[in-house]
Amino acid sequence: MHKKAIYIMMLVAVLLASCSSPGRKALELSDNMLKTAPERALAILDSIENAGGLNREEQLHLVWNRAMAHQIMGMSLAEDEQLPEAIIHYREEADKQTDSYLLEASYLNWKGKRADAINVLNKGIGKIKDSTKRVKLMAEQARLLELQREYSKAAEVMERALELNPTKRDKAILNYKIGLNLSLAGDPRSEQFYSQSVRMATENGDTAMACEFLRNYADYLANNGKYRQSNNVYREISRMMPQMAGLSAIQMAMAGNYINLHMPDSARICNEKAIESEARLEAKGFDDISRRMVIELERCLLDYGDGKPVSYVGLSRYCDSITADMHAxxxxxxxRQEAKERLQWANHELRLDRQRMGWMLAAAVLLLLLGVAGGWIYYRNRLSRLAEAENSIDTLKRMLKETQTPAEETPEEKQQKSEDDAFFKKILLQQLGIIRMVASTPTNHNQALLKRIAGISEGKIQTDSLLVWPDLYLVIDRLYDNFHNRLTERYGNVLTEKEIQIACLLCAGFSTKEIGVVTQQSDATIYVRKTSIRKKTGAAEGQDIVSYINGIKAD
Incomplete structure (x- = not known):
């Protein structure tokens, strides 16, 4: 009966626990978008309601995915305070181990602990055996060394990465970065690595990458005074990708080289092309203040060389417009931030209201279910008690009928025993008041009798207050060969009063059901007490208690 109520409460608990399932689904959806669409993944993560209701595994998953999205998008990780815990949690998972070192290094770098970040990457390089993953860690380590302007060390790290036999594309990139860092360190070997990177990119069929490498190589040549070679490289870029020939960045660099070669006419042509290209880029929203300033500087130098007045009005107005745009x-x-914070606060309040409403609804449903379950259990127990009362009434009525019906003709001993049993039952029922009520109540008032019997059987009237057991023990001794005295003399120190009463009722021919009705105990309790009597008196299991006790007079 009670198990069904427990099942109902368990079902309610499962329904309440399922409230976090939308959070789990959002986490799974963000997993699929992290690499391809980190902005959408981050938006999905930010939309998770009741993040505090996620379990520990889900919360760490949320922290990890959010940090991954921030890293891919180049955003700060300094505010991801729970990230170290998530890193420790995922560190030993094979598919996330490399990312755990990269995230930890990035987190420390954003915290201003660049040396610690480099040491973390060193640990990862020493622990991870996969060469491709080690190259990835070494590339990040070299990048951090570049930020510290330790260009020679950065080049050394990438040269070690080349020894791990990376992919062709990674080889080209590593050669280019080695050349870049060596050039910044003033190492003449940089030209060799630049050339190798361009050759590898060209062999791989990646023209855009090859042109990017050439452009940086041309800058390196110009910085080292090799202006003609630098312009030759720019012409090579124009040949490989004609659409890049007129770009302001290319024309601006070539104009600078011509100025240093004292070729003002060629420089003027390139400068004018750069101005036209930059104007087109500005119209498309791709303006760049650094390029614009270099172009204007070159124009002023050319005007000065030609004996023209030098004016900074155009550049000044441009800078003013940039400043105004920045302020705007x-x-x-x-x-936007202010509006976002207001919306976040309103959203937070709305989530709290929804949570409160959800919990109130869940509590109401739970109370309703518990009420229904409790009412059902009470109803079933009531029915059970009524059935037991009816059985008890039937038993008492049968006992009463036996005391009023003459014994059937039987052999002498059996007839005497039946008469004695009927007599004792009559005495016991008389003490309970049933015989007295039958004698004083007309037959058409049997309802009063039934109420009286029901009161006894339901426990409303305690039999202990109605039965006088000392008087009944005397009757037992007189009718059944001094049974009570023999029982108490031999076992009175081990048997309880209830057990003595049950033994006497068994001697008087009472069934287990009749004993339960008279003593107001359940059948199960009577069986337990009978087993206890057997153990205490030494009777065998299943042996008739009365026969065993009657056998003690032979001792």
Whole structure:
């Protein structure tokens, strides 16, 4: 009966626990978008309601995915305070081990602990055996060394990475970065690595990458005074990708080389092409203040060389426009941030209201279910008690009928025993008041009798207050060969009063059901007490208790 109520409560608990399933689904969805669409993945993660209701595994999953999205998007990880815990949690998972070192290094770098970040990458390089993953860690380590302007060390790290036999594309990139760092360190070997990177990119069929490498190689040549070679490289880029020939960055660099070669006419042509290209880029929203300033500087130098007046009005107005745009953007961003915070706060309040409403609804449903279950259990127990009362009434009525019906003709001993049993039952029922009520109540008032019997059987009237056991023991001794005295003399120190009463009722021919009705105990309790009597008196299991006790007079 009670098991069903427990099952109902367990079902309610499962329903309440399922409230976090949308959070789990959002986490799984963000997993699939991290590499390809980190912005969408981050938006999905930010949309998770009741993040505090996620279990520990799900919370660490949320922290990890959010940090991965921030890293891929180049955003700061300094605010991801729970990231170290997530890193420790995922460190030993094979598919996340490399990312755990990269995330930890990035987190430390954003915290201003660049030396610690480099040491973390060193640990990862020493622990991870997969060469491709080690190259990835070494490339990040070299990048951090570049930020510290330790260009020679960065080049050394990437040269060690080349020894791990990376992919062709990675080889080209590593050669280019080695050349870049060596050039910044003033090492003449840089030209060799630049050339190798361009050759490898070309062999791989990646023209865009080859042109990017050539452009940086041309800058290296110009910085080392090799202006003609630098312009030759720019012409090679124009030949490989004609669409890049007129770009302001290419024309601006060539104009600078011509100025240093004292070729003002060629420089003027390139400068004018750069101005036209930059104007087109600005119109498309791709303006760059650094390029614009170099182009204007070159124009001023050329005007001065030609004896023309030098004017900074154009550059000044451009800088003013940039400053005004920056202020406008900052103001817009501030207003957007303010609106975002208001929306976040409103969303937070809405989530809290939803949570409160959900818990109130869940509590109401739970109370309703518990009420229904409790009512059902009470109803079933009530029915059970009524059935037991009816059985008890039937038993008492049968006992009463036996005391009023003459014994059937039987052999002498059996007839005497039946008469004695009927007599004792009559005495016991008389003490309970049933015989008295039958004698004083007309037959058409049997309802009063039934109420009286029901009161005894339901426990409303305690039999202990109605039965006088000392008087009944005397009757037992007189009718059944001094049974009570023999029982108490031999076992009175081990048997309880209840057990003595049950033994006497068994001697008087009472069934287990009749004993339960008279003593107001369940059948199971009577069976337990009968077993206890057997153990205490030494009777064998299943042996008739009365026969065994009657046998003690032979001792």
């Amino acid at each position: 953007k900052e103001s817009t961003l501030a207003r």
